[in-house]
Amino acid sequence: MSKEILACTVNGDKQSSLIDPRDTLLEFLRDRLGLTGTKEGCSNGNCGSCTVIVDGQTLCSCLMFAAEAQECEITTVEGLATVEGFHEVQDALVRHGGTQCGFCTPGVLMSAVGLFNENPNPNEDEIRLAIAGNICRCTGYEKIVKALQDVTANGEVA
16 A cells, blocks of 8 residues: 655644555554644544644544545644643643543543633533543543533633
């Protein structure tokens, strides 16, 4: 199978890399770009640990071929914080102890940011629905939900 060039923008930076057509977006991000914040959990879209935002849509990067990201704008967890500090959602999760072991945290963050991009003031049911695809064994979700409610209560989302 022949290799091809993938050109896309990741976290605001233009990227170009040789890929195998069978590579997933997750493999491209972790193996080619070294962005290991996006985690591989189940490899079949059930755990949410590989969630990223592609052209404004949250999706599991293990379910998308890298070649499908040609000319796309991709945001990973590494693209949330700036030199000024954490993204508002990151800060809220830390303040509320919603990170625990941290394995699910990147996917939860990306799902929450995707939610806030679409709905800056979600209610509790909408928050729970947005993170329902992210498996977390440590927090029981209560601290995560409280953190995300705090973001909406304070109107902190950029």
